[in-house]
Structure formats: structure tokens, C-alpha cells
Amino acid sequence: MEAVTITLNGVEVSGYAGTTILDLARESGVYIPTLCYDPNLASTGACRLCLVEDERSGALHASCVTPIAPGMTVNTNSPRVVEHRKKILELMLASHPDICLVCDKGNRCQLRKLAAEMGIGLVTLQRIPQNDVIEEVNPFIERDLSKCIMCGKCIRVDQELVVEGAIDYMDRGTMAKPATLNDMPLEKSECTFCGACVAICPTGALMEKDRIYTGTATNVVTTVCPYCGCGCTICLGIKDGKIIEARPAVDSPVNRGALCVRGNYGYDFINSPQRLRQPLIKVDGELQEATWEEALARVADGFGRIKNENKADALAVFGSSKCTNEENYLLQRFARGVLGTNNIDNGSRLYSAASRTGLGASIGYAGTTGSLDALERSKVIMVIGANPEISAPVVAYAIKRAVRFKGAELIVIDPRDTPLTQFASLWLRPGVGTDVALLNGLARVIIDEKRLDVEFVTRMTDNYAGWAKSLQNYTPGHVEKVTGISKKNLQAAARLLAGAEEASIVYGNGITQHVTGTGAVAAIANLAMLTGNTGRRGGIFALQRENNAHGACDMGALPGFLAGYQSVDDAQNRQRFEERWGCSLPAEAGLSALEMMEAAREGKVKGMLIMGENPVASFPQPALVKKALSSLDFLVVTDMFPTETVKFASVVLPAASFAEKEGTFTNFEGRVQRLHQALEPVGDSLPDVEVLFRLAEIMGSPMPYASHQEVMEEIEEMVPFYRHVAYADTDSMGMDWGDVESNSLGTRRLHKGLFPSGFGRFSPVEYTPPVDVSTDGYPFTLMVGSSRYHFGAGSRSSRSFRLSRFSPTAFLEINGVDAADLGIGDSDTVKVTSAQGELSTTAKVSKTLPQGLLFMPISFPDSPVYELFNTVLDPQAKAPALKSCAVRLERTAGDG
Amino acid sequence: MAKQKKAPRVNLKQIEKIITGYRGQKWPLIPMVEEIQEKVGYIPPESIPVIAGALGLFPSQVQAVITFYEQLYTEPRGKNIVRVCRGTACHVRGGKTILKLVKRHLGVDEGETTDDMEYTLETVACIGVCALAPNIMINKDAYGNMNPKKVARLFERSGKE
């Protein structure tokens, strides 16, 4: 590109043609005040505050929208510029209430800051009366449009960045204001309370509501959201040792100035009065407070005794997809090196094991193949079995941006109407559990119509012929019979996908949590390979539910693998770790999560350590889990809260929250990001790393790390694809994505279309009729999933003051016709019964569900939906089917 | 005269048909809403999501455009638009009383439409014939030197037509 040289405040500088004056000035370290400009949004030049003068022509330009031109002589601070700027600001202040001193925006208010900078005090212009605070009941956002300066940033961020479309201008002239459709309160609009508009509003017009602590932050700590697998970077504003607000990091490559309601408002669980502050020991059936010394001695004694009296395999360890990489790494070292067992697994077994197994076998790498950028660049995006708007909001933002602003076409495959369907050019609604047939059908059409990427398939893959033969039965006619998708739509989808220069496939728990999950994932990989979309172009995007599901597995919190997916039954692998740790390691693969519970029920496993998981709420058949846990001789749980699982513990160790510790999380893209400690742990609680250090020491096998840094260094050394990650850099934004592509991290991904093993492998997958859908006596198929305002098993979100207040109870969604047939009205109490169990909840008539399908959120500890589920395991992934089950329904009481 | 219900049922079918006519066109929003207004009399708020869906816009964006233009309405309007002037000249010569009288005659407030959909009452700032103040406009005609009698006659007369 051509370089253009201009004179900027007397100095010659050059930039690429097309660069704006503002961008070049910022690059050159010259300050120009702005109000309506934002690096993540298209510039509109609305406020004119960024005026500069071209001294040759005397013209005034809004620098944020004016590209540099050869020979420009820009003065950013000429007397004319200053005079104009002042006038603009005075006009804005004229219609602004004089209440800066009591406004909570405080020193984050750009308007006030600029006024101070320019020495504008009392405004002499006549005041223009303005609108007032809008009455709203939501606990998240407060709008006082009397402070609005009509910069339009909230509207642009809502439409361009998070693409929700909740607000736009309304009316004209002096009546104009940002408003929702029909000027309703936010809670009655499309607003998802992502908070992006609040973060970007330069004045106090949009403010965070119901803060527990008020005031102005004196310190900002940049860290990573603890909820979903997107791994947004959040900035926590701290004052007097308390978090007073959370804001999105503007420069994060993941979330770019946006978060979702959980990240923005849900962090307040750390202030919950229910936090565990002291270790607890069970004495005569009661948990009583104890010191760390007493508690740890008890743990060492308990595990030691069981190990001596039985074999080490009578012990089991359950790690957490919510804990850091370092915690999980040390936990597997503790399990293998100190306790001497491979009985270790982590919570992600329940929702992403199918991904690991299915993708591992096909493309040789157990995760997402590309970055969010690659997703947004795609020309066609297919979303199957995922509702990213809820489960991975930042992914949904990227998809919607691709559709709205980059001309991508979207195919949504989902029986439910999700927020993405309105963006889709094609929406297919297959029967629940028929995805494999559909995916095979798509592949068959692509092959029959010769639309496959022949070069890629020949050069980069294996077993094509064998697999193609296995598709013989999947004619469009047959597929239509099985899935309900017409031949026409099947072909249309296949043509779109195969015809795109770059296509991406996004899938989530709707795929992985069915019994046939592993097969369906392999079928997705087949389709991606067939069309040559495996990372060099497009890619496979496996959403992960929890913040560190990826990391927990990478770190070896798995029964069959040491850190870095190094198989435990390979002596060479073991030897590396044995040498590093100076101990011998067990050779036989251990028990997976559900197998551990079964072994506990059978009395084979007698002692268990659970770090940060709540299996009583997250596993199918809580009754069986409870039975397993109460059969144990000795159970140790580390957690932040007295969860349903904690009640069964012999010793409870209070854990620090994400804001109270250091470490790294790995997001769904495989990006390793660093946490920064913002607060001291509450009470006597400790980060799990510290707990493991102390425990290993008391048990006579100290782990010789002097600091967190050393743990990370060892991870870098022992896990090849974690080389060059977070601790090497000093800045807080995680590693540079450029490094990932150029350094050895590239070997774990499929960048430039390279498979780790050189070849991708097509694997035939047969469709088997689903067992987790309606049957005789149970005429409905119940699907379960996350809800926007809650998360996972709900142990944190139900303790978030604002999230739980906004959405306090569980509900059952039902199609209107089904509801009418059963005489069920909105808010009636209903009883849901499956072959396994029953529960009571409130009905909510919904427009998004087809007949025969019900939906219930999983994250409400008081309505444990998993009571209804069986423990049918996906044979390959050893994960239970937790997406759907067959139920019947009856109304038990009216809306009382 | 048969009393009609104030908010007539919206004929979404008719609106959908109008929308279909614009399929494939570039920037059809303004002509589309103008045609809807012309045929339906106004742009029913219920139709906004439908319009938005057809154009790949957000309902809030469609609303923004409609509320930006003075000539586009989201409420039903009467056959006749009555505008009472509240400019300075009319004001000092009793415009306020005239407005009160018109309100009483029509039985509606400013911005409202009579139940029989005959009249919509609005106020304007100076219609430019201050010499004849106080003034009223009905559709395109101005009526000057208004007084209570004239007001009564005006609405009786047009009411009978």
C-alpha cells in the first residue's frame, strides 16, 4: 500500500493511504480529544470534537473520519480549533444537568474530563430542558437521558459490535434520544444486558445499576471472565479492596469492548455472604470450623490411611474445568505423583469429551481449529446444535457481525428457534438426535454433485474412499425420512457450504451431549475436511461450556493422559514426567468421572478429592451421585461455596475466586490468557495452587515450586504446545496471536491446513436412532441447556446478587399448541416425569419451540433437571447423554 | 353514525402483501413505509417487526427512520387534520381559547383522533397568516379570525358532510 506523508504539528509523519488523521496522530503520540470515536466501531463523525485544521487550506476536518492526503499540514491545536472545540463542548454542556459532583460516572465521564481539560466551567448558555431517568426494574442498567449528548455510541455498539439491535434513535430534533422499540424499558426489549453500551457511553447517561459498592475506582486490574469458554478479558475497577465495577477490555482480541451479562454483572458472586471463609472438618456428622493446619493434617491422614490399607486406586481425584491451568496441572501431579493413581478426570467430561474424542480421531487435534477472526472472515457459517447467543455470546457476536456487515451467509441447524435464526439464510429443523444422518446427507450431496475440495482431500486426508462408500444409504430421500429436512433444503445447505471460499462450522453441546455425540463430531470433521475448511480456511469451532475446559484437559486432568495428551500407558511419556518429578507414576489408565462415582458406590473407591466441581448438581441422577459420595470413607472438597456436594465432605477447604488468584485459563480457541489478582482472598480462603502445595508437603512429597511462575515454566517445558505462553509476556492481554501462528503453538493447530500428524482421517459414522427422545408413555422430548442469566450448575450465578434477582427460578418452555392440549397456561405449575425421576416447575409458553419439544435450563440448583436423566454413556467418550430425554407432563396447579 | 372502536384491527396480511412487492429492491424502506401509510393510513407499530424482518434490519432501526420523518405516523390518523395555531400572534388573540373549544367540539386532546376517524387534532407554530389571527387549518385550508361561533359552525358543517 502507498505511503502518504503529512505534516502534523510541524513534524513530518507518514502512514498508509486511507489512514485517518486521528489514527496517524495516535500512532505518532499526538493527542486529539474525541467523544464519538471508538476503535471498535465505524466512525460517524457525529460530535465534531476531534476537529483539526489543515493550515494550507484553512479547512477544519473531523479527524476521525478524514483520511490523510499528501501535503496536508495539520494543526491539532490551532487557536481556531481550540475555539471551535470549546464551543461544541459548551453546547453539549448547555443541555446537560449540572450534577457532575453527584454523578456516579465520576472520572470515567469523558465529557467532564474534556471540559476540565479545556478549562470550561460554568456554562453561560441557556439551559435546554431534557428528558429524565427512565423507570426500569432490571438490576443492571440505569438510563438518565438528561445526560445524553447524542453521540450515538451506544446505538452503534449495540448494532455493530454485539448486534442485538435493542436501541436506535427515536424522534427528531430536540426530542431525539436513543430508545428501544416503542420506547419500552430495556427488560421489555431485545436487550440482553451485555453492558457494552454502558461501557462505551462517554457520559453518565448510561450507568451500571445496583452496584454493591459505589465510588470511583482507584485501580483497574485486567483479568479473565470466569464463566464461559469464550474467555473475555474484563477490567475490574477496584476501590478500597473491593470490586466496584467490571468493564470489557477494549483491546482484547476476543471480546473487543463487549462482554455478556454474566461477565459484566455476574462477578458479584465473589461478595456473596455464602462464601466459605474457613476450612471445615466433619465432627459427629457436622461440619465445624477448623484451622488450615488441622484440616490439612486431617486430609493427609485420611488419604494416607486409605492408600495404605488399600491400593492407591482406592483414591480418585476430580479436577475442574473452572480452575486454572496451573491448578489442574498440579492436581494431576498430586494424583499421579503423590497419591499414585490415574483416577483423575475433570468436569468437562460431561460436555466436551465427545469433541476431544471425535476431533482427536479425525483431525488429530482435540479442539477448535481457528481464531474468532477466522470465524468472522468466513463466507458461510453453519451453526449446528449450539445456541451461542446464550452459551458463548462473544461467538454469537462474531457470527452476527459476519452476517450483517461482511456478507456471510448463515445456516442454522436447530429444532429450536434461537436468536441466530433471524440472521440465517437457511434454517433447518431436524428431529432431535438425527444430526448424524443430516451431516452424512450433506456430505453425500456434496460428493454426488462433485463439489468437494478434491485437492485438499487428495493431498491432506486419508480413508476418503472407504468413508465415501459408507454414505451410500444417505440419499436425500432417506435423510428426509429420518430428519424431516426436505431434499431441497438439504441440497441448498450442501451447496452453500461447499460453494464458499471459506466456511466454518460451529457446534456446541447440542451435538456433544447426545449419546451419539462422538460420532456426530466426527461427521462434522468429515464435512469440514471434504470442503477443505479445517483452519487454513474457515474451520471447526467447538464451543466449550466452561472457561477452562480446554485447559483442564490440556493439563492432563484426564484418566488416560498426562499433561499435553501424552498417553499414560506409554512408558516413554511417563519417564519424562518421572524424571522431572523424581517419583514413579502409575501406568494403567484410571477411571473417568462417572466410573469413579460407580466405583465409589461399589466401595472400590474409598477416598476422593473434588476440586471446584459440584457433581451432585452437574451429573445425571443426583440420587446416585449422592449415594456414591456418602459411600466414601473420606471426601475432600475445595470450593468457594457450600454447594450440594460440600455437604458430603469430611473436610472442606475454602477456595479463592478468580479475582483473588493468579494463573492462566485457556479459552475455546486454545488461547492461553492470564489472570491477574485483584483482591486478597476472602477470609482464610486460598487459591487451589497453594492448597496443593501445602497438602503435598504434609503428605511428605513436597512440590518444589517457589512461585506460580515456576509452575508455568514447568508447563511450558512439559507441554510442547504451551511453549511461549502467558508468563513470558509481561502485558496482560494473554499471548500475542501472531506468536501462536509463528511459534511452536502452530503445531497444535491446523493453521495453513496442516494436520499435526500430516493427515486428517475420514471416519465412517452410522446414524443410530436416538434413544434420548420421546417414546411410548413419554410423549415429549425434553431438551436442556444454559440460560442467559445463569451458568453451569449454577453455584456461582445463583449467588450473584443481580443475576439471581433478575432470573430467580427455573421454568419449562412448551409450545403453545401442546400447552393448550394439556390445559397448561403460562405460569402454571407442572410435573415433569421421566423413566428416571420427576420434578416440579413452572410452565412458560414459548414461540420458539416446535410441538413435542420442551426446554428447561440446567443452572438452577433448586430444580435439578438432571434427576430426569439416565446415565447412558457415549461409548467412546464415556460421557453421559445430558442433552435430551423422554418425559411426560401434567399440570398440577394453576398460576397461584 | 356508527361508533367505531378507536384502535382498528391491524390488517397485517395487507401489509405483508405490500412488503412482498419490494422484494429484491435496494433501500426500499422509505418507499415501503410510505406505501403502507398511504394504503393503511398510518404505519401500525405491529408492522415494524415484520418490515424489519423482511429487510434484515432491527425493529429499532425501522422505528428510528419512521420517527425521524414528520410525515410518517405510527398512529391512525383521521380523514381530516385540524391544526390549531399556537404561534405568538394567535396566542395573544385568544388562540388558547380556540384550542380549548376545538377540543371540546371534537372530544379529543392534542395529537388524538376522534373515534369515528374523522378528525386528528394537532397544533402548529405559526401558519403564516398572522394578520387573520387566531387561525385554524383544516387539511390544506386556513380559516382566519376564529371565534367560538365560527368554530361551532366549522365543525357542524364539516361534520354533516
Ligand code: SF4
Ligand atoms: S446492554 Fe447490550 S443489548 Fe442492551 S442496549 Fe446495551 S448494547 Fe444493546
Ligand code: SF4
Ligand atoms: S446514551 Fe451515552 S452513548 Fe448513547 S448517545 Fe447518549 S451519550 Fe452517547
Ligand code: SF4
Ligand atoms: S460469560 Fe463468556 S461471553 Fe460472557 S463475558 Fe464471560 S467469557 Fe465473555
Ligand code: FES
Ligand atoms: S470523535 Fe470525531 S467526530 Fe466525534
Ligand code: FES
Ligand atoms: S401566529 Fe398564528 S398564524 Fe402566525
